[in-house]
Amino acid sequence: MRRPIRFTTVAVLAVALAAAGCTKNTGDKDEGDQQEASTQTAVLAENSDGPAPGVPGAKKGGTVTVYTSGDFEHLDPQQAYVIPALTAGTNLMWRTLTQFRENGDGKLEVVGDLATNTGEESNGGKTWKFTLKDGLKFEDGTPITSKDVAYGVARSFSPDLTEGPKWFQQWLAGSAEYNKVYKGPYDGGAKVPPGVEVPDDKTIIFNFKTPHADVPFAATMPTTSPVPAAKDTKAQYENHPVSSGPYKIQTYNRSQKMTLVRNENWDPNTDPIRHNFPDSYVFEFTRTAEQASEALLADAGEAQSGLSFQDEQVPASVYPKVIANPDAKKRILTGPTQFVWMIDINLQRVKDINVRKALNYALDREGMLKVWGSFSGLPATTILSPTTSGYEDFNLYDGGKNGNVEKAKELLGGKRVPLTYAYRNTERNQAIAAFLRSSLKNAGFDLTIQPVDEDQYYTVLGRRDNPFDLYLQGWGSDWPGGSTTIPPLFDGRAITPTGNQNITYMNDDTANQKMDEILALTDQTQADKQWAALDKDIMTRVVPIVPAIYDKQTTMYGSKIGGIYLSAPYGNSGLNNLYVK
Incomplete structure (x- = not known):
């Protein structure tokens, strides 16, 4: 699912998901504090x-x-x-x-x-x-x-x-x-x-x-x-x-x-x-996240029986006012989710692996989180979410909290690289696009940023001939496990002219074959381990994305x-x- 999980048994299933019980900020946590995702049990x-x-x-x-x-x-x-x-x-x-x-x-x-x-x-x-x-x-x-x-x-x-x-x-x-x-x-x-x-x-x-x-x-x-x-x-x-x-x-x-x-x-x-x-x-489709959050903070008129939805998270500009207001603070819906925000790299256009590695080193994740809302996630370094069964924590391109500009420059060999970054045309994503353009400049990247209408974003990116090099997407599993994350995102045999979920357009024979092998396993524990290993292999050999943020929902x-x-x-x-x- 965008902002898509796999079981291989039909009895009681231990799965890694966001903690559904953590639904409110009770007043004990301030900006930047994070709730840990927990393991749930799902049953038929x-x-x-x-x-x-x-x-x-x-x-x-x-x-x-x-x-x-x-x-x-x-x-x-x-x-x-x-x-x-x-x-x-x-x-x-x-x-x-x-x-x-x-x-x-x-x-x-x-x-x-x-x-x-x-x-x-x-x-x-x-x-x-x-x-x-x-x-x-x-x-x-x-x-x-x-x-x-x-x-x-x-x-x-x-x-x-x-x-x-x-x-x-x-x-x-x-x-x-x-x-x-x-x-x-x-x-x-x-x-x-x-x-x-x-x-x-x-x-x-x-x-x-x-x-x-x-x-x-x-x-x-x-x-x-x-x-x-x-x-x-x-x-x-x-x-x-x-x-x-x-x-x-x-x-x-x-x-x-x-x-x-x-x-x-x-x-x-x-x-x-x-x-x-x-x-x-x-459903009102015309209010920005800031406008919606301000209305909910004031808590008058129709807003008293209103809520913000999905990407309309409390923006960084409003959040301090929310947590300073005891009543409003109680009306935050918050908790970790199974989604990972990642910068997809269009492999049809960005063919040099050193450019892709340099992007991973150069990304200032801490700075990006401040723009995103530091209360709304944690820095990400993997394809799979920490909520996924078998998840393995690794960081192959450790640029520190704010990115390693010198390592990125070394990989680029002193060249400047022009890239086009597409973004969903919302306030939050406008700010992220501007931040990326500025923060990646010192590492050798010249970003042209281009908006795409919010209600057409994934449709446009799902066209194989889309004209963009980079774009941000959030992906979460359909049901817990790696099988509804890695195959839809990276199986190149499923690429079609339109409607693609694999919007990096990766088509790697070794990874495709490994996906088939894992999907054929009947031992779920072994499959979980192999999905995690494939996560690391893809990020080592292919580098189709720049993992950015492990998501936390924060709405009002x-x-x-x-x-x-x-x-x-x-x-x-x-x-x-x-x-x-």
């Missing part, structure tokens, strides 16, 4: 029945306002893979075959969401069967069937819809080139993908080329969200995805505002995860918001339990 739940567990103090009514400075990159469930859309969609509008159940208490389960359970495996793990619950309906009252789920998976194969997760497509096809033969349901294609069976309206069966014990976790991804074929508007579907969850779109003005209201055809008795306490949710909410918690799978504010006090 035995009971997937609704309704969702009660929320103490919750009541119906009111409007929750969500502040974010840019629109969702994609709200089409089969295209969504960036955290704000995943959180809002999964918590409020889309249902999937399975989903994570959490309440901010540190416990994490996978439950059947649309399905009656977390799936039934056979054929040595190659075949997985899901049975849908009774009483499932779309927002227009039409029953949700297994054919709608199959159609949702089918459309994810389309070359026109390239931005979402690719686990099911690749597993069904047995290849990274998943749409080489089957290209989805458009232009006369079948509405059910090869390898999928829908023997009746309640049953969907997946027949994979190889065993996949982590299917219950992959099924939490919105690839398995149902889509009614009659309502599919292809690339325009994200303007009004048909709701299967507790809220539906009332109005959606792109880049301005989206209002969600209750979906009267959602049955809470079928849903083990979600509630519909607020009358409505309003108003005094009338109840039921908020830091979501462990998404590293974002959970919305499914919110109510207005």
